[in-house]
Amino acid sequence: MSAGKKSSKALSSRTFLGLPISTLGWNAALARAEELALSKGNPATLSFLDEATLAGVMLGLGRRDMLKHHLLLPAGGALMRLLLKLVPGHSSDARFSSAGLVSALLTYFAQPRRIGIFGDDMKRLEALRAHFGRHAPWHEFVAISPDANPLGRLDLVIVEGNSGEQVEHRLRGADIGLVIMTGRGLRRLARPQPVSTAGAKPSTSQPSLA
Secondary structure, three states: OOOOOOOOOOOOEEEEOOEEEEOOOHHHHHHHHHHHHOOOOOOEEEEEEOHHHHHHHHOOOOOHHHHOOOEEEEOOOHHHHHHHOOOOOOOOOOOOOHHHHHHHHHHHOOOOOEEEEEOOOHHHHHHHHHHHHHHOOOOEEEEEOOOOOOOOOEEEEEEOEOOOHHHHHHHOOOOEEEEEEOEOOOHHHHOOOOOOOOOOOOOOOOOOEO
16 A cells, blocks of 8 residues: 555665565564554555566556555565566565564564454454464454454554455555555465464454454
8 A cells, every 4th residue: 555654665675677675684674564563654565576476567467556655575486586686786685475574573573562464264364363373472463354444553464365455445544554465475374273272371362353
């Protein structure tokens, strides 16, 4: 989404095919994401640029205009690494995955935060809510159904799936710090986990928002 008065672009980036691709390393990217999550104003957006997304942009199928306003982190594999070597001044070798970045960011937040998980499959959202509740139990997690509007302040909203413009329209103007568009990158984290009650601790996660 357009970040409005709050720019979600990385402070350090290089333009490639009209897109501002971040040159931040992992530590700097986490610090920047936290800064955006704790700030006020219209939500800022973080996305990942991999080979498929880049191909879509090149073929006119991608959301170039929207991605121009995002904090755009390079993802993908060897091909993406090779392509970015063609970008003048892009010296960072950091590669990000949505699952890795989200998991690291939740741990990076030292203070408890209220975090929404948004998508069109409530079963998957509940599984992700449970997973992240185990991963970082000091945060409050809420699963937001596709027909619901976010309620109250959310420091971070994790968007699961490829909802694109519909999500941006629904979340625009909400009291949210940062939105992370993860595409299909969190699917493996939503797989059922073995049930164990040994040493279980109560989770701070809350029921889904209807």
